[in-house]
Amino acid sequence: MNKYVEKVIAYVKEKYQDQPEFVQTVEEVYTSIAPVMDAHPEYEEADLLMRMAEPERIFRFRVTWMDDQGKVQTNVGYRCQFNGAIGPYKGGLRFRNNVNESVIKFLGFEQTFKNSLTGLPIGGAKGGSDFDPAGKSDAEIMRFCQSFMTALYRYIGPDIDVPAGDIGVGSREIGYLFGQYRRLKGNFENGVLTGKDLTFGGSLIRPEATGYGAVYYLQEVLKHEGDSIEGKKIAVSGYGNVSWGIMKKAAQLGAKVTYMSGSAGYIHDEAGIDTDEKLDFILDLRVKNSKDLKSYADRFGCEFYPKAKFWGVDDVDIYMPAATQNEVRIEEAEKIVRSGVKYYMEVSNMPTSSEAIAYLRENGVIVAPSKAVNAGGVGVSALEMSQNSERLEWTAEEVDQRLKTMMKDIYDKSLDAAQRYGLGYDLIAGANIAGFEKVAEAMMKQGIF
Numbered sequence: 001m002n003k004y005v006e007k008v009i010a011y012v013k014e015k016y017q018d019q020p021e022f023v024q025t026v027e028e029v030y031t032s033i034a035p036v037m038d039a040h041p042e043y044e045e046a047d048l049l050m051r052m053a054e055p056e057r058i059f060r061f062r063v064t065w066m067d068d069q070g071k072v073q074t075n076v077g078y079r080c081q082f083n084g085a086i087g088p089y090k091g092g093l094r095f096r097n098n099v100n101e102s103v104i105k106f107l108g109f110e111q112t113f114k115n116s117l118t119g120l121p122i123g124g125a126k127g128g129s130d131f132d133p134a135g136k137s138d139a140e141i142m143r144f145c146q147s148f149m150t151a152l153y154r155y156i157g158p159d160i161d162v163p164a165g166d167i168g169v170g171s172r173e174i175g176y177l178f179g180q181y182r183r184l185k186g187n188f189e190n191g192v193l194t195g196k197d198l199t200f201g202g203s204l205i206r207p208e209a210t211g212y213g214a215v216y217y218l219q220e221v222l223k224h225e226g227d228s229i230e231g232k233k234i235a236v237s238g239y240g241n242v243s244w245g246i247m248k249k250a251a252q253l254g255a256k257v258t259y260m261s262g263s264a265g266y267i268h269d270e271a272g273i274d275t276d277e278k279l280d281f282i283l284d285l286r287v288k289n290s291k292d293l294k295s296y297a298d299r300f301g302c303e304f305y306p307k308a309k310f311w312g313v314d315d316v317d318i319y320m321p322a323a324t325q326n327e328v329r330i331e332e333a334e335k336i337v338r339s340g341v342k343y344y345m346e347v348s349n350m351p352t353s354s355e356a357i358a359y360l361r362e363n364g365v366i367v368a369p370s371k372a373v374n375a376g377g378v379g380v381s382a383l384e385m386s387q388n389s390e391r392l393e394w395t396a397e398e399v400d401q402r403l404k405t406m407m408k409d410i411y412d413k414s415l416d417a418a419q420r421y422g423l424g425y426d427l428i429a430g431a432n433i434a435g436f437e438k439v440a441e442a443m444m445k446q447g448i449f
């Protein structure tokens with residue numbers, strides 16, 4: 001492999017050994033782009049990879065709030081503005097108890113290349129807090145969000161950094177965050193956040209966008225195999241708004257999601273999670289931060305498997321991990337290979353260990369990377385920013401059509417990049433290279449810093 005790439009990976013591994021998620025992403029992306037470095041010695045001269053692995057800045061701040069019992073609670077908040085070479089920083093906020101600097105940095109690094117892939121002018125960022133929304137009242141969520149924004153507002157803005165949702169942050173949280181921003185700034189800069197409610201500048205299709213985009217991307221992969229989505233059965237991990245979007249779009253296109261999972265177990269619904277009633281039920285679980293997936297089985301008369309994971313079931317055509325990072329390690333990958341299922345579409349950010357990806361691919365499973373498959377979410381966030389700056393609203397059909405085109409472009413771009421470097425049908429390397437190229441060129445042209 002390219003010596004400079006090896007050197008930078010070794011450096012990052014040594015320096016950030018306490019940040020395993022971040023190290024894994026850097027190693028994966030930089031290994032993929034090694035052929036680009038061979039072709040561009042000027043990138044090494046500019047020490048581009050070392051610079052790209054260091055966030056432009058990270059804010060870490062105290063978030064203190066009062067719970068419903070009147071007790072003072074303190075959490076840690078983060079915002080990592082990873083790379084602003086191609087546009088204002090853009091990326092979600094994650095509220096979850098396992099959030100730490102490693103998680104925020106890995107997500108920000110991934111976001112940089114993903115945002116570049118969308119073809120829209122957005123840089124990469126991520127933020128969040130170790131605050132866990134599970135079991136919190138609405139009033140507690142509001143006070144937490146107000147405190148979080150009070151700490152963050154001076155560092156963001158429509159042309160600076162535009163946060164959005166991620167795990168634990170949905171339209172309700174974005175509403176409270178925006179309210180506090182507006183109150184502090186005394187203006188109506190609604191382009192400062194995306195994923196807003198429709199009453200103050202949210203975009204139609206944004207809630208569905210990540211899931212819809214994933215299914216559009218899947219359609220391209222199936223087309224490449226001479227196959228189609230009609231009649232396909234899908235196992236989706238997670239039951240958040242991304243999984244919900246996948247279920248909805250799959251149903252519209254004549255496929256169905258028959259498995260979904262949560263931390264307490266999984267559901268097998270052979271009839272398909274495809275009616276409005278079922279989809280609304282899932283949305284409601286999410287809104288309530290409920291972990292009670294079993295209630296779905298009770299209500300719709302299907303099976304709930306407590307404390308179990310579905311990896312290895314063979315009565316589906318496609319696996320789509322859509323819950324969180326590190327869902328599939330080698331043990332699960334072996335089960336997937338034994339199941340004979342041919343398609344593995346990553347949807348959540350970095351759901352698969354490096355060893356598991358290698359094992360799946362060696363055994364003929366078609367693997368698509370999350371930074372391409374889930375890019376429709378942030379892509380539609382960028383469309384929300386455009387609508388806000390023009391002070392107008394596009395119709396659902398218009399946004400959906402743009403999303404569809406964007407996903408096809410991302411797929412084509414990735415394939416083209418892989419082919420240009422003689423890598424064949426490698427959607428992972430292709431996405432990494434295509435995302436990298438634009439950021440690299442922009443940084444080269446902006447001078448050394």
Ligand code: 2IT
Pocket residue numbers: 090091092093111162163164165166167194349374375377378379381
């Ligand atoms: O991981 C992601 O791309 C997101 N959580 C969405 C980010 C955004 O700015 O819409």
